[in-house]
Amino acid sequence: xxxxxxxxxxxxxxxxxxxxxVHSLYSDREIFLRELxxxxxxANDRLRFESLKVPALLGDDPELVIRVTVDAAARLLRIxxxxxxxxxxxxxxxxxxxxxxxxxxFLARLTGDQRQDAELIGRFGVGFxxxxxxxxxxxxHTRRADADVSQGVSWVSDGQGEYRVTSIERAExxxxxxxxxxxxxxxxxxxxxxxxxxxxxxxxxxxxxRVAGEGQAEETVNxxxxxxxxxxxxxxxxxxxxxxKHIAHDTEDPLIWSHNRVEGKREYxxxxxxxxxxxxxxxxxxxxxxxxxxVQRVFxxxxxxxxxxxxxxxxxxxxxxxxx
Numbered sequence: 001x002x003x004x005x006x007x008x009x010x011x012x013x014x015x016x017x018x019x020x021x022v023h024s025l026y027s028d029r030e031i032f033l034r035e036l037x038x039x040x041x042x043a044n045d046r047l048r049f050e051s052l053k054v055p056a057l058l059g060d061d062p063e064l065v066i067r068v069t070v071d072a073a074a075r076l077l078r079i080x081x082x083x084x085x086x087x088x089x090x091x092x093x094x095x096x097x098x099x100x101x102x103x104x105x106f107l108a109r110l111t112g113d114q115r116q117d118a119e120l121i122g123r124f125g126v127g128f129x130x131x132x133x134x135x136x137x138x139x140x141h142t143r144r145a146d147a148d149v150s151q152g153v154s155w156v157s158d159g160q161g162e163y164r165v166t167s168i169e170r171a172e173x174x175x176x177x178x179x180x181x182x183x184x185x186x187x188x189x190x191x192x193x194x195x196x197x198x199x200x201x202x203x204x205x206x207x208x209x210r211v212a213g214e215g216q217a218e219e220t221v222n223x224x225x226x227x228x229x230x231x232x233x234x235x236x237x238x239x240x241x242x243x244x245k246h247i248a249h250d251t252e253d254p255l256i257w258s259h260n261r262v263e264g265k266r267e268y269x270x271x272x273x274x275x276x277x278x279x280x281x282x283x284x285x286x287x288x289x290x291x292x293x294x295v296q297r298v299f300x301x302x303x304x305x306x307x308x309x310x311x312x313x314x315x316x317x318x319x320x321x322x323x324x
Contacts, residue, residue, distance in 0.1 A: 035127030045081030045299035
């Protein structure tokens, strides 16, 4: 595929999803920020893991952060990470297609009830598209950490059925998602409102989330400490619930959870949740398990099938070990 500008048509399911989001989902508009910050956190996690094998990937920018910046005059909101980034092929695959077997089930479950439909968005891995709830146009600029400056990629769409992909030069690794906000989305240009939402949804994220207006100094808004490393007595139930929503991409509260630290020959911490509702792909034996593996707070994999038997694949959470 050439490196020049190319215009593509969204997969049919994406068109349906975008139409729903743009025209129906207003009751929980703020979820877009949670989803985009969560995606940025995942990108940073993956680079931190890759850099264990290839330290040069971090280059002269070793501190992994997430930046939320506002240009009120231009009505632009940007969410930037300095994580793993995407290649041109990955941009097309990840932002033009829902590459999951559950897509049909997702669309079949949409009821027209705004609250119920909003709750399904993150659970089905389509959180990026929630940006179109508040944006007339979304632009993504990205470059993989192992790619040359000349191999940056730009993705632009107004959510009407097509998107444009162009090769660009990008000095920084990682991804910037830029939202041109709708006329009725002024609240998301207010720094105080953005800080409130980040503290509400993303306080537990293990990377600093820094907020700034145009030309202003950055302010770190979240605690930036892995929640499971804190003593249980210091963690409020509301914090446990928000962490669950982050890792499970669910908007319902969990049914119950268990937070334990095991010491001895093998030392590890586990934080496991039982969802309130069965996952949509519960009966799909090939669906991914829901437990993430960390080693000393560094994300390793979310494909650790050895932790739980197949019949407990609905469990969500993390295991953090002292050694691999």
